[in-house]
Every structure is written in C-alpha cells, then in structure tokens.
Amino acid sequence: MKLYRTTKGILVHDVADWFFLQEPWDLCLNRPDLRSHLTAAKKQSGLLAAEDATEILNGQLLPPIGQQEVWAAGVTYLRSKTARMEESQVSGGADFYDKVYQAERPELFFKAIAQRVSGHGQEVYIRRDSAWNVPEPELTLFLNDRGRIVGYSIGNDMSSRSIEGENPLYLPQAKMYERSAALGPCLLVPAQPLPPDTRIEMNIWRGNEQQYSDSVAISQMKREHGELAEYLFRECDFPMGCFLMTGTCLVPPPDFSLQPGDRVDIRIAPIGVLSNVVAKKPDRKPKG
Numbered sequence: 702m703k704l705y706r707t708t709k710g711i712l713v714h715d716v717a718d719w720f721f722l723q724e725p726w727d728l729c730l731n732r733p734d735l736r737s738h739l740t741a742a743k744k745q746s747g748l749l750a751a752e753d754a755t756e757i758l759n760g761q762l763l764p765p766i767g768q769q770e771v772w773a774a775g776v777t778y779l780r781s782k783t784a785r786m787e788e789s790q791v792s793g794g795a796d797f798y799d800k801v802y803q804a805e806r807p808e809l810f811f812k813a814i815a816q817r818v819s820g821h822g823q824e825v826y827i828r829r830d831s832a833w834n835v836p837e838p839e840l841t842l843f844l845n846d847r848g849r850i851v852g853y854s855i856g857n858d859m860s861s862r863s864i865e866g867e868n869p870l871y872l873p874q875a876k877m878y879e880r881s882a883a884l885g886p887c888l889l890v891p892a893q894p895l896p897p898d899t900r901i902e903m904n905i906w907r908g909n910e911q912q913y914s915d916s917v918a919i920s921q922m923k924r925e926h927g928e929l930a931e932y933l934f935r936e937c938d939f940p941m942g943c944f945l946m947t948g949t950c951l952v953p954p955p956d957f958s959l960q961p962g963d964r965v966d967i968r969i970a971p972i973g974v975l976s977n978v979v980a981k982k983p984d985r986k987p988k989g
Contacts, residue, residue: 702739703887703973704729704852708761712754713739714887719754720746726767727941731846735890758886764820765854765888768941771818773839773858773876774929775808776801777922777948807924807932810872812858812946813882821885824980827959828878831861834959837949838903838967840895840919842926843888845942848934850926852890855967855975856946857883879982884944889972894926895919902968903951905959913957917950924948 704722705712711722711729722729722742732738801808819825827834841856859882865875897920905913926947933945959965963979 702736702890704739704765704890705758705887706763706765706767707757708763709757712749712757713743714754715739715743717751718743719749719751721749722746727769730767730769730843730851730888731942735845735851736892739890762821762886764815764818764823764884765886766815766818766884766944768815769843769943770814770939771812771841771856771882771884771944771946772933773810773812773856773946774924774948775810777807777924777929778917778950802923807929809929809933810876812876817877817879817881819880819883819977821883821975821977823883823977824880825857825859825883825965825977826878826880826980826982827859827961828861828864828874829981831863831875832958833863833866834859834861835953835957836860836903836905836959836965836967837946838901838951838965839946839949840899840901840969841884842930842945842947843942844930844934844939844945846938846940848930848939850894850930852888853895853969853972854884854888854944855886855969855972856944857965857967857975857977858946858949859883882946883975883977885975886973891971895971899969899971901949901951904966904968905953905957906964906966907960907962912963913953915951919947921950922948 703714837858839856841854842850843852845851861875864871899919900916902916959979961980967975
C-alpha cells in the first residue's frame with residue numbers, strides 16, 4: 702500500500718483502489734501493525750475515483766513527513782566511498798572514508814527536521830557558498846517508534862561536495878541547510894521487505910538535455926537495513942518514528958555541478974518518482 706500525505710488527509714492507494722484515512726499522520730505511521738490497520742480502514746471507507754485521486758495528488762500533495770526527523774547513512778556503497786575520497790584528497794581527509802567503509806560502526810548523521818524537507822514537485826536548494834553541488838538518490842526507510850522498518854520512501858540527500866571536501870568536519874554545513882532534503886512522493890508499506898534487485902534510478906535534466914542517467918540495485922549496499930536501524934536506535938528515542946536515508950551509489954562525474962533550474966528525477970519502481978527542481982535560497986527580506 703502507498704500512503705500519500707495531502708492537505709485533505711492521508712490518501713491511500715491499494716492496487717487499483719483509492720481511499721482517504723482521516724487520522725493524524727504521526728499516529729497512523731506508528732500503529733503496531735500498520736498494514737492490518739490500513740486493510741481494516743479500507744473496508745470501512747468509501748472508495749475514491751482514480752481521476753479524483755490524481756487531481757488531489759497534482760495539487761495538494763505534501764512531503765510524507767510529520768514530526769519525524771530525517772537521518773542519513775554515509776559511505777554504505779563502494780562508489781560513495783570512492784567519491785568521498787576523491788573530493789577529500791587535497792584536505793588529507795580521504796583516509797577517513799576508507800576507514801568508515803571498513804569499520805563495524807556505520808556513519809550516521811542527522812539530516813533535517815520536517816521544515817527543511819521538500820516534497821515531490823517542490824524545489825530543493827543548493828548552497829550559495831558552495832561551488833560543487835550534487836543530488837544523492839537514496840532508498841529511505843521509515844522506522845516507527847519501536848525501531849521497526851515498516852515503510853519506504855525515496856530520498857534526495859542534497860550535498861555540497863566542495864564544502865565537505867575542504868574538511869570532513871564541515872559535514873554538517875555540506876549536508877544540513879534549508880531544503881537540503883527531499884522525500885516522496887509517498888510512503889510505501891509493503892507486505893514484505895523490498896527485494897535486493899530493487900533499483901534506484903536517477904536522471905538529471907538541464908532544460909531538455911539530459912545531463913546524467915544511471916541506476917543501481919540496492920543489493921550493492923554493503924550494510925543491512927536492519928543494521929543501520931539498530932545503530933540509530935541504540936541511544937536515540939524517536940517518539941514519532943524517523944526516516945533514515947541509506948546512502949547512495951549514483952554519483953555524477955567530478956566535472957558536474959547542479960545549477961538553478963536543473964530537474965532531478967529519482968525513481969524506485971515500487972515507490973514511484975520523486976522529482977525536484979533545483980534553486981538557491983532566496984535572499985532574506987529586510988524586516989519592517
């Protein structure tokens with residue numbers, strides 16, 4: 702089942718059927734058996750016509766996040782380790798990424814609160830003080846308040862490679878700023894975990910010209926999803942659950958950097974497509 706957060710409530714898509722679930726997003730996501738709850742709710746709800754559901758999604762779709770935090774895992778794919786080492790050669794920080802790739806403990810970092818998260822069709826930002834900016838497409842887990850993986854979304858971990866490359870300690874500035882994360886278009890709540898051959902695809906467009914296209918199977922990820930979840934919940938409580946981006950293996954070439962107006966499309970077939978246009982944060986208007 703797919704859950705879409707909209708201005709009218711939770712829109713649920715189950716095979717060919719659409720229906721509304723009128724309850725708070727955070728309460729819904731943290732029910733002990735979410736799929737059973739959705740199945741029961743479907744029997745008690747009136748179904749919505751597909752064309753009406755499409756109209757709602759086209760105009761009233763919100764990011765699939767309420768009071769949750771977004772966290773991220775780094776260097777979980779070999780290509781990501783290589784890219785991080787390339788960008789950090791001059792600063793002398795390259796060895797850190799090799800060590801964390803080999804280490805027992807994963808790299809986990811805080812990414813965003815809900816107000817900094819964009820949804821499908823909304824803008825994502827690149828920093829004005831960064832010369833090298835890329836999207837990072839990632840399968841994103843939803844972990845409920847008990848640390849159980851109950852759903853999946855698509856994530857875009859926007860990253861300033863020039864800033865992180867200057868010094869690994871600049872990671873917070875490279876990763877955490879306004880609209881530095883995107884989630885969507887929905888939360889997939891499957892009956893079974895996603896299979897290892899599930900593919901993440903990314904296309905970057907500049908006008909009508911495709912600047913980048915590639916895909917990868919999540920089986921190439923070094924670490925298990927449950928392993929990342931366990932480490933995250935070791936010393937943190939998440940009363941409303943949390944989202945965890947699981948890392949990327951799709952890295953544009955070193956001579957590529959995002960520009961305002963670019964469009965980033967990320968597809969994970971069972972979930973859908975997350976599409977965002979790139980922009981820079983507007984200047985603050987003077988008060989008064």
